[in-house]
Amino acid sequence: MAEAFDAARMAENVREIREKMAEAARLAGRRPEEILLCAVCKTRSSETVRQSAALPVDLFGENHMQELVLHGDDGAYLGKPAHFIGHLQTNKVKKVVGRAAVIQSVDSVRLLEAIDREAEKQGLRQEILFELNIGGELSKTGAATDELWPLLEACAGRKHVEARGLMAIPPAFDNGDDSRRYFAMLRELMEQAKARHYENARLDVLSMGMTDSYLAAIAEGATIVRVGTAIYGERYYPPKEA
């Protein structure tokens, strides 16, 4: 099972990933410190998450509210931030707001409003990213790319959310380089959004690239790469529904 994946192997994996990330940054004329490594720990035990938190990963990515709560309550992140990256139903918003430093998967005005209301109740300002379905795939979550503008407009007047950027999961390919044009599309969308000067939108975060594609994503401007398998090994059981 996933638990058998030993700590030494995990440390070696993270070391290799950071080296490759730094090299990809240099090749792209970027500073390695600009790019954060998000460890995607869905399905992993709190013990495994804790072991990985001691390694040079910058933050954690959680797909399911229950795991965010469990890992958080177990102290498994060792004080590092956790971001929510899974599909979020409005009835789960309550438990995710405040616990997640950033909710990366905001894909509807309805969800945005629910987050804003809950953040107001808790007296905080919740940072968010808009998740876009950049490949237009029926099977994927995320807003259609032309919904980005109404989302940014809906966010503009709100006091308890702040838009920090965009997130996407492009179509899967055998080769990370094939993902690259989708990453370029996401970067271009963010540049367009910046040029329109929306209120309440700092737009300095691009979350894109996973195990098979994080180097191509860095070449196209990713500031967060979300890596699971390359850190923790294969996932052996399907994640529970969020």
Ligand SMILES: *Cc1c(COP(=O)(O)O)cnc(C)c1O
């Ligand atoms: C699972 C997941 C990842 C990581 O995928 P790997 O291929 O295991 O690196 C990244 N982002 C999201 C949204 C995920 O659900």
